[in-house]
Amino acid sequence: DGGITQSPKYLFRKEGQNVTLSCEQNLNHDAMYWYRQDPGQGLRLIYYSQIVNDFQKGDIAEGYSVSREKKESFPLTVTSAQKNPTAFYLCASSMGFPGELFFGEGSRLTVL
Amino acid sequence: GQQVMQIPQYQHVQEGEDFTTYCNSSTTLSNIQWYKQRPGGHPVFLIQLVKSGEVKKQKRLTFQFGEAKKNSSLHITATQTTDVGTYFCVSRWDSNYQLIWGAGTKLIIKP
Numbered sequence: 001d002g003g004i005t006q007s008p009k010y011l012f013r014k015e016g017q018n019v020t021l022s023c024e025q026n027l028n029h030d031a032m033y034w035y036r037q038d039p040g041q042g043l044r045l046i047y048y049s050q051i052v053n054d055f056q057k058g059d060i061a062e063g064y065s066v067s068r069e070k071k072e073s074f075p076l077t078v079t080s081a082q083k084n085p086t087a088f089y090l091c092a093s094s095m096g097f098p099g100e101l102f103f104g105e106g107s108r109l110t111v112l
Numbered sequence: 113g114q115q116v117m118q119i120p121q122y123q124h125v126q127e128g129e130d131f132t133t134y135c136n137s138s139t140t141l142s143n144i145q146w147y148k149q150r151p152g153g154h155p156v157f158l159i160q161l162v163k164s165g166e167v168k169k170q171k172r173l174t175f176q177f178g179e180a181k182k183n184s185s186l187h188i189t190a191t192q193t194t195d196v197g198t199y200f201c202v203s204r205w206d207s208n209y210q211l212i213w214g215a216g217t218k219l220i221i222k223p
Contacts, residue, residue: 042200042215043155058210090154098204098211100145103154 002027006091006104013078013085014112021076021107023091031097032074035090036060037106043090049074050097078109086111116141116203118214126222131188133217135201144184145202146175149216155200158186188219196221 004025013019025032031050035043045058049068063082068074074093078085088108092101117136125131135144143162147155159168161177161184168175172195174187188195198216205212 040218042213044213045210048210100157100160101147101155101202101211103156106154 004091004093004102004104006089006107008107009105011107011109012112013109016080018080019078019085019109021078021089021091021109023074023076023104025072025074025093025102025104027093027095027102028071029093029095029102030071031094031099032068033092033094033101034058034064034066034074034076035092037088037090039088046076046089048097085109116201116212116214118201118217120217121215122218122220124220124222125191127193128190131191131195131219132185133199133201133219134183134185135203135214136183137203137205138182139205140181141184142181142204144177144204145211146184146186147200147202148197149200150197153197158199191219191221193221195219 007022033048034046037043044060046064047055047058047066049055052068052071055066055068063079065077088106090106091104094101119134145160146158149155159175164181165179166177172189176185198218200216201214202211
């Protein structure tokens with residue numbers, strides 16, 4: 001079945017550590033996105049990529065980094081520079097840009 | 113930056129009552145999408161509206177796009193427990209390719 005796979009589902013890290021969240025899609029979509037969601041809030045765009053080897057900052061890119069070396073993969077690194085990283089992270093993809101978004105099940109990051 | 117206002121933030125209804133959420137923009141939208149997010153889950157696409165005055169129905173859900181393309185609504189008739197979740201509108205302006213998310217309306221069914 002086609003879809004988006006995020007891993008890990010739950011992640012705990014200590015302050016000062018970098019962590020990388022995986023996002024893989026087999027929908028053959030060109031565009032991929034990373035969103036952050038805080039409890040009771042809407043989604044805020046961290047980074048997006050329209051094509052391989054290209055990506056753009058969203059509204060809250062500080063403290064995050066991404067890469068897009070393959071069409072199907074768009075990993076997100078939460079660096080130690082992100083001051084409040086505890087959140088629910090959602091990866092999405094779309095055929096066009098922008099278009100109907102297909103989401104993964106999300107990764108919950110907790111900083112201890 | 114450009115924003116879309118979504119109201120109300122929460123709505124408590126008895127099962128069987130109707131539910132409506134609204135999205136408003138001060139500038140003309142290119143299109144609007146609606147998503148539903150169940151508690152603990154991820155957003156799922158419901159529909160996209162593009163044309164001025166467009167109305168689309170999905171069973172008990174009715175979606176409208178305003179004549180001026182500055183507002184939209186989602187109405188659920190006779191709510192059921194399966195409707196519980198947060199409903200988001202997502203907008204795009206012609207001048208900006210990015211999608212802008214509303215804050216969401218959380219539908220709560222009273223026991």
